[in-house]
Amino acid sequence: MPPVVVAVVVAVVLVAVAVAALRVLRRGDLGSEADKATYATLNRASQAAPALREGLTEDAAESAARHLHALLGSEGFAITDTDRVLATDGAVAEGLGMDAVATVLASGRAAVTRDVGALGHVAVVAPLVVEDRVVGALVAVTDDATANLVRATTEVARWVSSQLELAELDASRARLAEAEVRALRAQISPHFIYNALTAIASYVRTDPEHARELLLEFADFTRYSFRRHGDFTTLAEELRSIDRYLTLERARFGDRLQVTVRVAPEVLPVAVPYLCLQPIVENAVRHGLEGKAGPGHITILAEDAGSECLITVEDDGIGADPEQIRLAMTGEGDSDSIGVGNVDERMRTVFGDEYGLVVETGPGLGTKVSMRVPKFTPGVHA
Missing domain, CATH: 3.30.450.40 (GAF domain)
Known part of the structure; x- marks a missing residue:
């Protein structure tokens, strides 16, 4: 033993x-x-x-x-x-x-x-x-x-x-969790920062007030993304950060990016792993909608299901090969897909193997990512 x-x-x-x-x-x-x-x-x-x-x-x-x-x-x-x-x-x-x-x-x-x-x-x-x-x-x-x-x-x-x-x-679990979050930040941040600052720069001369508002959103988003304390946050805080992210992406995509968010008030205080939704939403934008001609739609739902919270992020983008998603979930895919595997691993570590991500996708069919989060788990609190 x-x-x-x-x-x-x-x-x-x-x-x-x-x-x-x-x-x-x-x-x-x-x-x-x-x-x-x-x-x-x-x-x-x-x-x-x-x-x-x-x-x-x-x-x-x-x-x-x-x-x-x-x-x-x-x-x-x-x-x-x-x-x-x-x-x-x-x-x-x-x-x-x-x-x-x-x-x-x-x-x-x-x-x-x-x-x-x-x-x-x-x-x-x-x-x-x-x-x-x-x-x-x-x-x-x-x-x-x-x-x-x-x-x-x-x-x-x-x-x-x-x-x-x-x-x-x-101590080793804490180091592993911190390393996973650092890896996630390293994967998300350079791509997003470049695009966000480029979009903000485009408004500096034409609409300086809007550029200022976007800079404030960018500051709030990065402050949340790079915070140094706590493995968990509330669903409300995670969704607030995602809203800032999508505001910045709308500055780049314009009317091409359409978003629907429906959240049951009862699940807003639920504790979730820090940065568990942001990578999924960013994947929907980067891998689902960027390569799609015309407008794209992202739907974010958080529903009350008794002792659990059900969360789905769905896009009508270009979809993906299920085998590529499987490789990303097992850590065998390329570094560009680290986000979904990182989140899946952390969800299973915190809540158990039955709480891993469920990904439904196919070429040309869009992508739907679902997760279940227990409302109460010993040792898990925001």
Whole structure:
């Protein structure tokens, strides 16, 4: 089983057991000493977990140290990375040096180090491992290293490692999401900026007031497109940005570009991935209508469907070969088609595989792109 899966399973099991223990406590059924000890252990673990999910930093180690120390019940406790002691708890652990953990960091196996500190204490040291990399160590400082303490230190180190794995997974997801948005911006922006500024320039002498209005729309659009915070936005904000985009494109196309927008008020507050509609609308303009003789029509619909919001973007343009769309969705197409595959991947990552894009098209038949967005998803908010 992959390390990340193991980490997730461990975390889920701990949460489930903790919830069950809490329910028992509320009923007043923790009569035995074993029940009380179990609840106390789970409670300590749950208090340490949030800090550890931030990664192996000094702040996280200091926040979690006293809870982890209480789990072990040793005279002293310390947590290190591969370079330094990040936090200690208990007077006997103060002044602990990295020499006490050097062997464990090198071997990746738990060990007992004797004659630690001025009073000659014993250190039980267990490695912290993330994806087969030793990233630090957990240290229980004691007068006597019993077999039970060695086992306990090893198990707590494994649990801490699982939390650090989850922290790294969260960080990698965040980096991936940011990289995907950066790639999307890089694909959209140069083409659009060139066309928008060219269109604005055409009005500078003939209609300077209109040129000024278009420049303000352009500024608002780029401010939204290049913002640096948040993976999600509301459908209302996304549609507002699309309206600015279409205003600028109308300056270029004139009466050739016709747009119909129908949105149910109930779905305006729904949280959607940032820049999930803009690439689809831009594809409709660039790949659907630019190559079409005469006027073209884009229809944007957002409908209320109970627990979901149904969104469609349809154009009556030149259409496309379904095989080309399939390649774009799987990342095998050319870079000019990165938008639709990017959005499809992010939708599936956030909401699940059943929420990918549905594209209906054919040469000369126009294109219709549909997506379903759950109104409420844990962890998703604008």
